[in-house]
Amino acid sequence: MSLKMYIAIMDEFPDYMTPTLVAHSVLAAHEEVFTDGYGSNMSKDYGNWLNGSFKKCVVRVNQKEFDKIAALENVYLGHENNTLEGRKACAVVCPREEIPNVLKFAKLWKPKHNGG
Numbered sequence: 788m789s790l791k792m793y794i795a796i797m798d799e800f801p802d803y804m805t806p807t808l809v810a811h812s813v814l815a816a817h818e819e820v821f822t823d824g825y826g827s828n829m830s831k832d833y834g835n836w837l838n839g840s841f842k843k844c845v846v847r848v849n850q851k852e853f854d855k856i857a858a859l860e861n862v863y864l865g866h867e868n869n870t871l872e873g874r875k876a877c878a879v880v881c882p883r884e885e886i887p888n889v890l891k892f893a894k895l896w897k898p899k900h901n902g903g
Contacts, residue, residue: 790836790882793890794845795856797876802898804870808877809845812865816879820863830861836882846893853878855889 794809822829829837836842848856853875857864861881866873880890 789840789842790832790884791840791842791844791886792836792882793856793878793880793886793893794843795848795853795878795880795890795893796845796896797853797871797874798847798849800871800876802900804867805896808865808867808870811867812863812877812879813843815865816863816881820861820879821881830881832882832884840882844890845896846890847896848878848889848893852889852893855887856880859887 792813794813796805796808800808818824821833856862856878857875859880861883863879864875865877865879866875870876
């Protein structure tokens with residue numbers, strides 16, 4: 788099985804800030820939740836993902852879906868201080884073999900509007 792990291796973005800978060808939110812959140816998840824900050828003490832699934840598949844899937848979710856994802860085990864919740872009043876807007880889910888339905892059926896992230 789090819790493990791995949793899911794990164795869920797709140798649908799109300801502005802598109803132009805999403806790359807920054809994702810970059811900060813994934814790095815913080817790696818250092819603060821998925822490892823001990825030195826790349827050790829990680830779960831078997833995370834180690835296999837990090838050294839093997841390294842696949843990622845970015846999805847756009849509503850508040851109800853975000854809350855379900857946030858309640859999962861081994862999830863990092865990220866935010867940007869000056870966007871959405873600093874509310875949590877990104878959930879980085881540690882790769883796992885069993886994918887919860889809330890992630891399986893989430894829509895892939897794409898910009899809300901085409902063009903500028």
